[in-house]
Amino acid sequence: xxxxxxxxxxxxxxxxxxxxxxxxxxxxxxxxxxxxxxxxxxxxxxxxxxxxxxxxxxxxxxxxxxxxxxxxxxxxxxxxxxxxxxxxxxxxxxxxxxxxxxxxxxxxxxxxxxxxxxxxxxxxxxxxxxxxxxxxxxxxxxxxxxxxxxxxxxxxxxxxxxxxxxxxxxxxxxxxxxxxxxxxxxxxxxxxxxxxxxxxxxxxxxxxxxxxxxxxxxxxxxxxxxxxxxxxxxxxxxxxxxxxxxxxxxxxxxxxxxxxxxxxxxxxxxxxxx
Numbered sequence: 001x002x003x004x005x006x007x008x009x010x011x012x013x014x015x016x017x018x019x020x021x022x023x024x025x026x027x028x029x030x031x032x033x034x035x036x037x038x039x040x041x042x043x044x045x046x047x048x049x050x051x052x053x054x055x056x057x058x059x060x061x062x063x064x065x066x067x068x069x070x071x072x073x074x075x076x077x078x079x080x081x082x083x084x085x086x087x088x089x090x091x092x093x094x095x096x097x098x099x100x101x102x103x104x105x106x107x108x109x110x111x112x113x114x115x116x117x118x119x120x121x122x123x124x125x126x127x128x129x130x131x132x133x134x135x136x137x138x139x140x141x142x143x144x145x146x147x148x149x150x151x152x153x154x155x156x157x158x159x160x161x162x163x164x165x166x167x168x169x170x171x172x173x174x175x176x177x178x179x180x181x182x183x184x185x186x187x188x189x190x191x192x193x194x195x196x197x198x199x200x201x202x203x204x205x206x207x208x209x210x211x212x213x214x215x216x217x218x219x220x221x222x223x224x225x226x227x228x229x230x231x232x233x234x235x236x237x238x239x240x241x242x243x244x245x246x247x248x249x250x251x252x253x254x255x256x257x258x259x260x261x262x263x264x265x266x267x268x269x270x271x272x273x274x
Contacts, residue, residue: 001159001160001163005156005159005160008150008151008152008156009150009152009160011149011150011151012038012146012147012149012150012152013038013041013042015146015149015150016038016039016042016043016146017042017043019043019046019117019118020046020116020117021043021046021047021048021112021115021116021117021118022039022043022046022047022048022117022118022120023048023050023108023111023112023115023117023118023119023120024036024039024047024048024049024050024120024121024122025050025052025104025108025119025120025121025122025143026049026050026051026065026069026076027051027052027057027061027065027122027174028051028061028062028064028065028068028168028174029061029122029168029171029173029174029175030122030154030157030158030161030168030169030171030173031122031123031124031147031154031157032049032121032122033068033122033161033166033168033171034122034157034160034161034164034166034168035120035121035122035146035147036049036069036072036074037072037074037161037164037166039120040072040073040074040075045075046115046117047074047075048075048076048077048111048115048117049069049074049075049076049077050076050077050078050079050108050111051065051066051069051076051077051078051079052078052079052080052081052104052107052108053078053079053080053081054080054081054082054083054084055084055177055189055192055193056083056084056100056176056177056178056187056192057176057177058174058177058196058199059196060200061174062078066078068166068167068168072166079107079108079111080107081103081104081107082103083099083100083103083104084178084187084188084189084192086099086103089103089178089187090186090187090188091186092178092181092183092184092185092186092187093183093184094131094133094183095133096133096178096183096187097132097133097134097137098133098134098136098137099137100134100176100178101133101134101137101138102137105119105137105138105141105143109141118142118143118144119141119142119143119144120143120144120145120146121138121143121144121145122145122147122157123135123138123145123147123148124145124147124148124152124153124154124156124157125147125148125151125152125153125154126153126154126155127148127154128148158170172208172209177192177195177196178192180195180199180211180212180213180214181195181213181214182213182214182215182216185214185215185216191214194214194245194246195212195214197245198212198219198242198245198247199211199212201238201241201242202221202223202238202242205231205234205237205238207223207224207227207231208224209223209224209227209257210222210223210224210257211257212242213253217247217248217249218247218248218249218250218251219242219243219247219249219250219251220250220251220252220253221238221239221242221250221251221252221253222253222255222256222257222258223252223256223257224256224257225255225256225257226256227256228252228254228256231252232252232254235252238252239251239252
């Protein structure tokens with residue numbers, strides 16, 4: 001670990017040490033896993049990792065989050081959220097993430113208040129230039145992003161995760177299932193289950209980095225750019241079982257996986273750290 005990264009890591013621990021207690025929004029992804037790990041290392045029993053469960057979270061992700069928390073000995077609870085029941089969320093406009101995080105913080109806020117804790121999220125400095133309306137929900141509710149405060153980027157999180165032996169160090173990004181829906185396509189529990197099943201089909205062919213983008217009556221499969229040729233060669237072997245889930249048309253994107261590709265229709269504003 002280089003000296004600059006070590007300095008940022010120490011800064012993070014110092015930020016956490018100043019807190020009386022912490023409730024970490026823990027999805028099981030790269031960022032929240034490392035944040036939960038450091039919070040528990042620094043604060044001990046005053047740290048609590050909380051995983052929110054709803055139809056927008058893949059069962060695979062929930063199982064991995066539970067396993068990781070148990071393996072690391074963290075205090076961990078699972079709570080239900082109901083963002084899919086919110087019309088503002090279900091209609092799926094570019095502010096969907098704001099309503100998702102509004103629901104999440106409405107659940108985590110009282111839990112944190114009961115413990116005299118702050119709510120923490122794993123937002124890193126790279127996230128600040130993407131289209132992420134959830135940042136606004138966090139700011140409105142006083143939710144803290146210790147990685148941003150410490151100047152820690154996504155690559156920093158991965159390097160630091162490897163340093164402490166977290167299995168998530170090289171885990172592909174895994175945002176909620178609703179992020180697969182094109183804006184304007186209504187998010188429903190049934191649609192979320194269909195996307196989850198579609199991605200499990202694609203994953204069964206050995207692809208590790210993938211998305212199935214839902215455009216209503218059609219779906220677009222994205223895989224890692226290095227694996228596009230193989231996906232195209234498989235062709236109908238992949239697209240046929242996905243089509244059986246109810247899609248009229250299923251295609252393989254020749255450009256491959258791009259994080260946030262559904263946001264390509266938007267102009268992402270730059271959000272500056274406070």
